[in-house]
Amino acid sequence: MGRSYFLDKDGIIDKNGDIYFTISNVNGPGFVYAYRKYVFTGNGLWKGYERVLRNYGVHNLVKSQQKFMFDPCQNVDFPTIMTSDIRKHLLPEQAFRHLLTNERKSFLTDYLLGLLEPVTNSRLGVTGSLLLGIEHKNSDIDILVYGCKRAEDFLTEFRGGEPDKDWLRETSINYSLEEDLVKDLYDSRIRGIFKGIKYSVHFVDETPRRYCMDVCTQKGDIRLQGEIEGECQALFYPARAKFNSHEEYELISWEGIFSSSMYGRRKAEVRGIELACSGKRVIIIGDRNVQGYIKVLH
Known part of the structure; x- marks a missing residue:
């Protein structure tokens, strides 16, 4: 039998026939974090489906026409689909x-x-x-x-x-x-x-994550140079690694293009949004207001 819980990059078909992909291992109460990618028009290249999210990146995703939900724990809006609207879960x-x-x-x-x-x-x-x-x-x-x-x-x-x-x-x-x-x-x-x-x-990551594990407050734009130390969690989405500058941060990237730079150990310049999360200092890359980046230093 297939699993009933959602993991990153699972497929979802809603009651209208629109197709979504999950973006997290977090399953919230009555919803799933997911973005809408295809809708059926009969004219699309994908057997009648057309892409409504044509380019990846948080800056493109936030412009998409779908439901967003405010997450009070992360203090940010996320694209979601209600579980009551799901017709089929694709594994x-x-x-x-x-x-x-x-x-x-x-x-x-x-x-x-x-x-x-x-x-x-x-x-x-x-x-x-x-x-x-x-x-x-x-x-x-x-x-x-x-x-x-x-x-x-x-x-x-x-x-x-x-x-x-x-x-x-x-x-x-x-x-x-x-x-x-x-x-x-x-x-x-x-x-x-x-x-x-x-x-x-x-x-x-094959382990589901509990919803609202941390409560975060935004502190503002941050740019630092330091050293990234990333294990396998850096390869998952969102990518997670340690970042040591004058203090230790957890570095989290919602932009998948930076995951390879977060895996292993290297000097880097990082720009993102700083959060205070349940006693931890966190830098987020992929905020709608500050696009952010990781620049490897040679």
Whole structure:
């Protein structure tokens, strides 16, 4: 039987047929944090579906037409869907098994198997259009890896493919970042091109998180230089790591592009919003008012 709780990057179909993806392991009372990505118009490339969130990034998400809910614990609005509006919960692990066993046919199956040939991981999933069964000839392969040890084993075993130069250019434009900074964020094990097909790899914490674990107060814009110390939690979404400057902070990024820079140990300049959360000092990257960044210092 499939799991009943929600994890990051699960698929959701609401009662209107709109398609959402979860963005957290937190399940609130009567709602799930999720963004709306596809709506059915009959004219879209994805078997009649069209993308309503065309570009990623918090600055684009906050402009989307969907329900947002104020979270008094984090003191910020989050995109949500009420559990009473959910018609179907789509599981990435189940979709991956169906592709492997030919329970669902897709022209991307052979690419997926070839891409993952070096990997001995036992728990994987697929998300995006491949999870939904609405992929088209130019669709990407979006792979999920579950758990800390599996994530680190994957990065050791996976060779990656060719560089995705489009991602470098598009990320620079979308986030208004210098090209050299974007190059420091790039890792071909996490995104690239395999035999002409683009792929991305995402890592998912397999443990649900309790709602409202911390109560936070915003303190304002902050920019610091220091050292990042990130373990496997830096690979998950949102990415979490220690940041040591004149004091110790918890660094949390809601912008997925910075996760590879938060994994491991390195000197960096960080800009974001400072929060005081239940006695901890926290820096958030991905606030609607301060876009923020992580710049690796060489």
